[in-house]
Amino acid sequence: MNGLEHERAIDLLSRADVEGIPQADARWLESHLAACSDCSAYEMALHGAERAIRSVTVMASVSLVESTRARVHARAQQLREQESRMVLIGVSFCLGVLTSTLTAWIWWKSGAWIAQRLGLPSGIVEPGVLLFWLLPAIVIALVMVTVPPATFEGSLMQRFMRDRMRGMQ
Amino acid sequence: MVAAAFSSLITMETEEAQIATGLRRRDPEVLDALIEQYQHRLLRYLAHMTGNMATAEDLFQETWIRVLEKGHQYDAKSRFATWLMTIAHNVAIDHLRKRTPASLDEMRDSEDAAPFEPVAVGPSPFEQVAAIEDKVRIQAALDQLPPIFREVLVLRFQEQMKLEEIAKLINIPLATVKTRIYRGVVALRPALMGGAQ
Numbered sequence: 001m002n003g004l005e006h007e008r009a010i011d012l013l014s015r016a017d018v019e020g021i022p023q024a025d026a027r028w029l030e031s032h033l034a035a036c037s038d039c040s041a042y043e044m045a046l047h048g049a050e051r052a053i054r055s056v057t058v059m060a061s062v063s064l065v066e067s068t069r070a071r072v073h074a075r076a077q078q079l080r081e082q083e084s085r086m087v088l089i090g091v092s093f094c095l096g097v098l099t100s101t102l103t104a105w106i107w108w109k110s111g112a113w114i115a116q117r118l119g120l121p122s123g124i125v126e127p128g129v130l131l132f133w134l135l136p137a138i139v140i141a142l143v144m145v146t147v148p149p150a151t152f153e154g155s156l157m158q159r160f161m162r163d164r165m166r167g168m169q
Numbered sequence: 170m171v172a173a174a175f176s177s178l179i180t181m182e183t184e185e186a187q188i189a190t191g192l193r194r195r196d197p198e199v200l201d202a203l204i205e206q207y208q209h210r211l212l213r214y215l216a217h218m219t220g221n222m223a224t225a226e227d228l229f230q231e232t233w234i235r236v237l238e239k240g241h242q243y244d245a246k247s248r249f250a251t252w253l254m255t256i257a258h259n260v261a262i263d264h265l266r267k268r269t270p271a272s273l274d275e276m277r278d279s280e281d282a283a284p285f286e287p288v289a290v291g292p293s294p295f296e297q298v299a300a301i302e303d304k305v306r307i308q309a310a311l312d313q314l315p316p317i318f319r320e321v322l323v324l325r326f327q328e329q330m331k332l333e334e335i336a337k338l339i340n341i342p343l344a345t346v347k348t349r350i351y352r353g354v355v356a357l358r359p360a361l362m363g364g365a366q
Contacts, residue, residue, distance in 0.1 A: 010347075010351060011347065014332065014347055014350055015332065018325070018329055018330070018331055018332075042351075042354070045355065045357070045361065048357075048358070049322060049326065049358075049361065050326040052307040052311075053322055053326040053327055056307060056308055056311065058209065058212055058213040058217075058222075059209055059212070060209050060211075060212040060229065064212070064229065064230075065204060065205070067230070068229060068230045068233050069200075069201055069204055071230055071234060072204070072233050073197055075234050075237055075238070079195065079237070
């Protein structure tokens, strides 16, 4: 008997119980174990270890399962709120960009008209127009980032977004 | 009741696909059913990994939180049990790394690790006492094993996982799984023989 045969026997033993081995391999293994005391001892140890490990029982308590469920539900709720908040921020941002884009021409013309009427230099008027143009987006972003999520809780928009997300699901 | 409701949801799709859909939606009913179904297996695995019941219970909760957070990553291509154990493995590794800034291969159990509470079975009080002694001895022998060996033995013998599944779960080569099983069994042999004497 050589090392390769022992190696094959150990490999087959490790696969026999869960994966299963072909009949021919099983017959070879049986004859090898009958002739090899080392591999036979390993087989006994393998089955002994399996029985021993299976005999150790660990049960989760009802309180552990209940507290886990409560934590998971609370975290799920938190994640849903974060998601709806992100959607709200996204929608607000898009609306801000849209209104800014749509009103850009009006702001620019208004600025030019005011500058012409009051005789103000373009160095003051142009930054002013730019500021007014960006103001809605800046205000929305500042409000959404700085105001805590609880402030939005129960608002119409929040409820609308939550219902919409539920509907999508 | 929750498990019954969950099983009634299964129609055309496979159970794994249903679980994946439920996890993507963070469906509380699906999560409740999964916790119910895998509670003992998961806790057993974590208890063996950490060697401490209180730690295992903390990691049990942490694992389910991570299942919730990473649920969208489960693609139903592998068994849910394997994916769950992979999450649990990573949670346990993170914990063990925090506890001891060394690789898992170098880790041993701490001395304050509380043994598990084996459930005694046996027809007579004498046999019950003998069985408890056996289990305490076996548990002590398991606790003495380095976690890397204990983990593969538990996954193989208690969870009945295939060698390839274990290799994928722990992210090690198949040959290493076989070696660890072999070395784990050989390391347990003296304790098992001691009980037979």
